[in-house]
Amino acid sequence: MPTPLPSTSISEVSDSKTIALQMEKVSVYYGSNLAVKDVYLEIPEHEIVAFIGPSGCGKSTILRCFNRMNDLIPSARVDGRILFDGEEITGKRVDPVELRRRVGMVFQKPNPFPKSIYDNITFGARINGYQGNYDELVERSLRGAALWDEVKDKLQESGLGLSGGQQQRLCIARAIAIEPEVILMDEPCSALDPISTIKVEELMHELKERYTIVIVTHNMQQASRVSDRTAFFNAVATDQGGKMGYLVEYNHTQDIFSNPKEEYTRDYVSGRFG
Amino acid sequence: MTDNVTGDIAPGSWSPKRDRAKAIQTIVKIIFGSFAAISILTTIGILATLIFETIEFFKEVPISQFLTDTRWTPLFASKQFGIFVLVSATMMISVISIMVALPLGLLSAICLSEYATPRIRRILKPMLEILAGVPTVVYGYFALLTVTPFLQIFLPDLQGFNALSAGLVLGIMITPMVASLSEDALYAVPRSLKDGAYALGATKRETVTSVVLPAALSGIVSSLILATSRAVGETMIVTLAAGANPTLGFNPFVPVMTMTAFIVQITKGDAPYGTIEYKTLYAVGMTLFIMTFALNIFSFWFVRRFREKYD
Numbered sequence: 364m365p366t367p368l369p370s371t372s373i374s375e376v377s378d379s380k381t382i383a384l385q386m387e388k389v390s391v392y393y394g395s396n397l398a399v400k401d402v403y404l405e406i407p408e409h410e411i412v413a414f415i416g417p418s419g420c421g422k423s424t425i426l427r428c429f430n431r432m433n434d435l436i437p438s439a440r441v442d443g444r445i446l447f448d449g450e451e452i453t454g455k456r457v458d459p460v461e462l463r464r465r466v467g468m469v470f471q472k473p474n475p476f477p478k479s480i481y482d483n484i485t486f487g488a489r490i491n492g493y494q495g496n497y498d499e500l501v502e503r504s505l506r507g508a509a510l511w512d513e514v515k516d517k518l519q520e521s522g523l524g525l526s527g528g529q530q531q532r533l534c535i536a537r538a539i540a541i542e543p544e545v546i547l548m549d550e551p552c553s554a555l556d557p558i559s560t561i562k563v564e565e566l567m568h569e570l571k572e573r574y575t576i577v578i579v580t581h582n583m584q585q586a587s588r589v590s591d592r593t594a595f596f597n598a599v600a601t602d603q604g605g606k607m608g609y610l611v612e613y614n615h616t617q618d619i620f621s622n623p624k625e626e627y628t629r630d631y632v633s634g635r636f637g
Numbered sequence: 638m639t640d641n642v643t644g645d646i647a648p649g650s651w652s653p654k655r656d657r658a659k660a661i662q663t664i665v666k667i668i669f670g671s672f673a674a675i676s677i678l679t680t681i682g683i684l685a686t687l688i689f690e691t692i693e694f695f696k697e698v699p700i701s702q703f704l705t706d707t708r709w710t711p712l713f714a715s716k717q718f719g720i721f722v723l724v725s726a727t728m729m730i731s732v733i734s735i736m737v738a739l740p741l742g743l744l745s746a747i748c749l750s751e752y753a754t755p756r757i758r759r760i761l762k763p764m765l766e767i768l769a770g771v772p773t774v775v776y777g778y779f780a781l782l783t784v785t786p787f788l789q790i791f792l793p794d795l796q797g798f799n800a801l802s803a804g805l806v807l808g809i810m811i812t813p814m815v816a817s818l819s820e821d822a823l824y825a826v827p828r829s830l831k832d833g834a835y836a837l838g839a840t841k842r843e844t845v846t847s848v849v850l851p852a853a854l855s856g857i858v859s860s861l862i863l864a865t866s867r868a869v870g871e872t873m874i875v876t877l878a879a880g881a882n883p884t885l886g887f888n889p890f891v892p893v894m895t896m897t898a899f900i901v902q903i904t905k906g907d908a909p910y911g912t913i914e915y916k917t918l919y920a921v922g923m924t925l926f927i928m929t930f931a932l933n934i935f936s937f938w939f940v941r942r943f944r945e946k947y948d
């Protein structure tokens with residue numbers, strides 16, 4: 364069994380950027396199963412960081428640590444330190460509800476609420492007690508998600524009536540409507556057609572100006588197209604017959620793809636496994 | 638080349654018994670088909686009898702009289718056939734029962750599907766199922782001998798037979814139905830929708846009230862309508878606890894007579910075949926049938942119209 368390499372050197376951001384999110388020795392268990400072990404990771408502000416790796420290696424699990432969505436899975440347990448803007452976000456003292464307003468999320472399958480487009484956007488603002496003008500908020504968010512022109516005449520129609528790509532951009536609009544600092548995206552394009560995928564990718568480049576983005580993708584071209592840094596995860600078989608994920612290598616995307624330090628990374632990005 | 642491949646197989650090694658399989662298939666189809674036909678034929682038979690006898694009834698009693706009389710006295714010498722006397726009692730008791738079953742059933746459903754830990758669920762669910770399994774005659778005596786005397790402590794005007802107790806207990810009886818059907822509706826709301834709400838910083842309560850309940854609304858409403866139609870058709874509780882005194886109006890403190898209670902009264906005595914009393918039975922039965930049928934159709938339509946499709 365190859366030993367996971369929690370060597371801190373490859374997980375650190377060498378250039379002097381402000382760190383938005385940070386993980387120190389984070390392990391996640393589902394019940395007694397160790398799903399991901401000892402992840403060290405630093406994610407700088409206003410960058411796009413991609414998580415790649417074979418399926419089941421814990422990319423989504425690690426992503427969900429940043430907005431504590433794992434709290435909603437009864438069997439899940441997270442060990443280690445996770446920092447957001449230098450403050451610890453694990454433990455009982457931090458309210459996950461408040462955290463999730465600052466760390467938004469877009470899911471693999473578009474999941475607009477069965478409400479009007481307008482209400483989809485204002486939902487988060489309402490529950491978070493937004494005081495400003497809601498019409499402006501809706502327009503701003505939809506423009507931010509490059510969806511305004513397509514839906515401006517049917518804001519009162521159901522969000523479920525949109526195409527898959529439009530639904531996903533609606534979910535992005537919904538996420539940016541509560542003005543988060545970070546947007547987590549879990550394979551946001553895997554249910555979309557190629558044209559919608561391109562649209563979402565272009566959108567990410569614009570969003571980067573204002574938000575820090577962490578994206579899980581199974582598509583290596585996508586990772587190399589959109590991201591500034593890439594984290595490669597892998598999984599090893601455990602003695603109990605399960606799989607345990609770990610972070611193999613984390614670096615500038617360019618380096619991961621053209622000059623990987625690890626054998627596994629080289630094999631994976633060259634398509635030899637996974 | 639391909640010819641060669643098939644040619645290589647010895648002809649004797651495959652002999653599917655296609656003919657026999659087909660014969661069995663046909664027989665099975667006929668058996669299942671006839672079972673399905675039995676239930677359809679029964680329904681048609683019941684409907685045909687109802688319609689036939691109802692037509693006979695309206696040959697003797699004009700429909701205008703049926704709809705406008707203010708008294709219901711088909712067994713007296715001076716006969717009056719104001720169906721709304723019975724309908725008003727049925728409606729009042731059904732409304733009371735829904736006012737009980739809606740909050741109780743919906744809250745139990747929300748509790749079971751969203752809040753209960755597995756342990757609480759293990760206790761609550763069987764309790765609801767026990768409620769659903771209690772014979773209606775037990776509910777009827779419970780209403781008459783326990784609920785009414787208890788209510789009379791606070792409501793001295795309440796008579797021994799009354800619509801209030803019957804409605805309240807009927808509400809308890811249909812609560813499990815509302816709870817179980819609503820829980821199915823809540824359970825069917827996709828996990829991804831709840832996650833979407835949580836990810837926007839919603840609390841559990843906000844997620845339930847603003848996302849889960851609206852998304853399950855069509856199922857909840859249809860569970861209520863089905864429960865109403867169950868309440869409209871319920872017989873034993875109202876016969877035992879609400880009395881047998883046809884009274885027009887919506888006073889829950891006095892004895893009333895529902896449509897089902899009237900049917901019981903007629904069938905207990907012997908109304909000779911072909912008499913007007915006998916035909917009245919069918920006219921009332923037909924009214925009851927139309928009411929529950931309309932409710933069921935409405936529920937069906939409502940679900941089709943308002944159900945959200947998630948794929």
Ligand SMILES: Nc1ncnc2c1ncn2[C@@H]1O[C@H](COP(=O)(O)OP(=O)(O)O)[C@@H](O)[C@H]1O
Nearest residue numbers: 393398417418419420421422423424425436606
């Ligand atoms: N809700 C869950 N309950 C139990 N095990 C889970 C759950 N979610 C994920 N896992 C397990 O954790 C491991 C990592 O899963 P995941 O984070 O979804 O991987 P990825 O996103 O890289 O495909 C897998 O072995 C998976 O079976």
Ligand SMILES: [Mg+2]
Nearest residue numbers: 422423424579
């Ligand atoms: Mg995943």
